[in-house]
Amino acid sequence: MSAPDLTPTAKAEILLEALPWIQQFRDKVVVVKYGGNAMVDPALARSFADDIVLMHSVGIRPVVVHGGGPQIGDLMDRLGKKPEFRDGLRVTDAETLDIARMVLVGKVNRDIVASINVHGPLAVGLSGEDAGLILASARNPDLGFVGDVEAVNPAILDRLLAEGLVPVVSTIGADVAGQSYNINADTVAGAIAVAVGAEKIVYLTDIEGLRADVGDPASLIRRTTARDLQGLLDDGTLTGGMIPKVAACVHAAEHGVGSAHMIDGRVPHVLLLEIFTDEGIGTMVTKEPRP
Numbered sequence: 473m474s475a476p477d478l479t480p481t482a483k484a485e486i487l488l489e490a491l492p493w494i495q496q497f498r499d500k501v502v503v504v505k506y507g508g509n510a511m512v513d514p515a516l517a518r519s520f521a522d523d524i525v526l527m528h529s530v531g532i533r534p535v536v537v538h539g540g541g542p543q544i545g546d547l548m549d550r551l552g553k554k555p556e557f558r559d560g561l562r563v564t565d566a567e568t569l570d571i572a573r574m575v576l577v578g579k580v581n582r583d584i585v586a587s588i589n590v591h592g593p594l595a596v597g598l599s600g601e602d603a604g605l606i607l608a609s610a611r612n613p614d615l616g617f618v619g620d621v622e623a624v625n626p627a628i629l630d631r632l633l634a635e636g637l638v639p640v641v642s643t644i645g646a647d648v649a650g651q652s653y654n655i656n657a658d659t660v661a662g663a664i665a666v667a668v669g670a671e672k673i674v675y676l677t678d679i680e681g682l683r684a685d686v687g688d689p690a691s692l693i694r695r696t697t698a699r700d701l702q703g704l705l706d707d708g709t710l711t712g713g714m715i716p717k718v719a720a721c722v723h724a725a726e727h728g729v730g731s732a733h734m735i736d737g738r739v740p741h742v743l744l745l746e747i748f749t750d751e752g753i754g755t756m757v758t759k760e761p762r763p
């Protein structure tokens with residue numbers, strides 16, 4: 473049913489349903505990981521920007537961490553390079569690092585900042601190299617310039633948030649010698665959520681949530697705990713891009729982030745449905761079981 477079909481009372485009830493959630497999340501930091509697969513449609517990109525601005529307008533402090541895997545893949549194709557992944561991570565030689573940096577920092581970040589700032593001067597784009605935000609180290613020599621998050625220095629984010637701005641972070645980090653690394657965006661989002669003391673982290677992806685059986689849409693896991701997910705990671709049930717995502721949810725939930733969510737970024741305004749409705753949406757991960 474579209475909004476004009478609702479009675480005035482029904483419309484008011486929908487708005488009122490948001491009230492306790494607005495109160496609960498007021499002044500809290502919510503990290504939103506915007507996956508590359510969830511940003512391919514321009515209408516969805518606009519609905520994402522609307523949701524971030526609405527969250528900000530009711531006093532939530534969003535931090536956007538974005539991916540761009542498919543967009544990096546597209547430019548690699550155009551340049552005649554073949555993407556290769558191991559356990560969900562892109563093997564990154566020096567040329568691929570340049571491509572990832574150009575696409576993430578130079579294109580995807582700019583597009584997100586621009587779409588948020590249509591609503592007012594709110595978003596500031598930065599990469600993990602800015603103001604020492606992400607100290608990286610080489611993850612494994614076989615993967616080339618793929619980084620691990622060694623440490624997050626959240627000072628620049630704290631300053632931007634204190635100014636009422638919305639940081640939009642690209643996931644390139646640097647080591648102490650200034651060497652850049654390509655870091656999986658799910659991993660960075662989890663580490664940033666822990667470092668800024670976020671109340672919640674939300675992953676927008678291209679599937680409705682975590683499935684117990686990837687081939688069976690009816691097997692959506694609505695609620696789970698960090699411990700149960702660690703079991704899935706250890707027994708090899710998860711594949712591809714879900715591995716870093718689930719590992720990051722476990723890390724966040726075990727290090728003080730109230731809840732981690734995996735939701736379907738292909739659904740317009742899915743962020744609002746997750747944050748401001750009673751039933752939520754997708755998969756919720758907490759440290760302890762919740763009713």
Ligand SMILES: Nc1ncnc2c1ncn2[C@@H]1O[C@H](COP(=O)(O)OP(=O)(O)O)[C@@H](O)[C@H]1O
Pocket residue numbers: 506507508509510539541658676677678679681682683684685686709710711712713714717
């Ligand atoms: N158990 C699982 N439940 C849901 N998705 C899974 C699972 N295992 C693997 N996947 C895959 O993970 C994909 C989402 O991860 P990824 O492609 O890295 O997205 P993003 O670009 O949002 O980070 C899904 O489209 C799905 O194909």
Ligand SMILES: CC(=O)N[C@@H](CCC(=O)OP(=O)(O)O)C(=O)O
Pocket residue numbers: 506507508509538539540541542544560561562572618619643654655656657658713
């Ligand atoms: C090391 C590594 O794999 N880095 C990722 C960074 C982008 C990313 O994570 O994007 P999504 O969130 O859209 O998948 C990559 O090169 O694709």
